[in-house]
Amino acid sequence: MPRNFPILTLNIEDLDDRGYGIAQHGNKIVQVLNALPGETVEAQIFRRKKGGLQGVAKSVLQASNLRVAPREDHFLCCSPWQILDFEAENQIKVSSIKKFYQEAQVDLPDFDIISLPDQTWNYRNKAEFSFYSDDTEQLNLAFFGRDSRSKYPHTGCVLMAEPINIVGRRFLDFLNDRKIQARQLKSIILRYCYAQNKVVACLFFKDESLEFNLEELSSLLDEILQGISIIYSTHKSPAPVVTEIRHQLGCMELTESIYDVNLTYNWDNFFQINPPVFELAAKDMIEQIKGTPDFSNLPVVEMYAGIGTLGLLVAPLVPKVLAVEVTPGSQEKAIRNAEQNRVGNFEFIESLAEESVEAIASNQILILDPPRVGLHNKVIEKIIAESPKHIIYLSCNPKTQAANYAALQEKYKIRWMRAYNFYPHTPHVESLVILDKK
Known part of the structure; x- marks a missing residue:
């Protein structure tokens, strides 16, 4: 310091x-x-x-x-609330949501928080590890600290699904055996699938002269690690951007099962990081739609759709689903997911939500699952102008959700609300609100 x-x-x-x-x-x-x-x-x-x-x-x-005592030395990098009793964590998260809505001058109905107390560790299905070389030039996995750009070495993380830690250590041994240094690398991204018990790995390196032997890489593949991408990422950016895919082995797709819907995604597609708790939220969403008197006659529009997860889950209940998402590759996966689940009433527009607001209409159910920044102003303005009958708003940032609802509350009332602890031992929490037009 x-x-x-x-x-x-x-x-x-x-x-x-x-x-x-x-x-x-x-x-x-x-x-x-x-x-x-x-x-x-x-x-x-x-x-x-x-x-x-x-x-x-x-x-x-x-x-x-x-x-309480934290479980690992690097906890401040990944999960600063390892020091907090878990039941207290849940109550603090409920209180924080109430505070956000109070600050937005919104009255809330009573609501609870759902978690899986026996699954608060090893739940994350995605990890990005950096690398750190010590004085002996031994390579370690690492996280960046919140206090600086310092790196904190580790051999795995208690938040990650254990197959992620296993594969991370295997890559570490592979790289150390070949005397590869941290200065030559950027990071490794590991994705895990609960349904398949499989991992895919993307290793990003910045030393353009670095070479990898395909036969040696192939030896890493086994019953857990099903796919490897070796990606050159320009040193001009600190982020793991794809400049050139040098090698790709095995299968880089994963297929997760949520509420009996099979959802295939790539390593770079968005997917919820805690599928068991997300499935509980999806179940609640479906039950709330079934409790809407006119639901079977109302089409659904899903904004910020990712690979179409929420739209595909509700498609059997409604006449039509239109999903909107801009992220490259999402459209191909969403259409494929519709086909493999025999969903014939699903359409997809590859677009920013704010550039496709014409899809929002009065006689529909609107599903919203935006990023942490919340809804774009153009989306809010179109909702106010068209006033869809019902809105399902799932948020990873209740603070922006509260601000968004404050802008809509003249036309909408909250029918139902629940919080979900998708992210145990961290400050983050997910919240779901069901809005009905007044």
């Missing part, structure tokens, strides 16, 4: 939506990692921000009775 960043003794008053403990120091707000409400901590400050500071608790002088 820079020498001019102080260590402060702080009383933690609250938690924010990024998982930081919140304290006051003079006229500044301090965000503190590894800190819970009610605790007194000594925090090393690592960043100055406009109007505030950020730091990490290096020692806890007075601990909360909600604090």
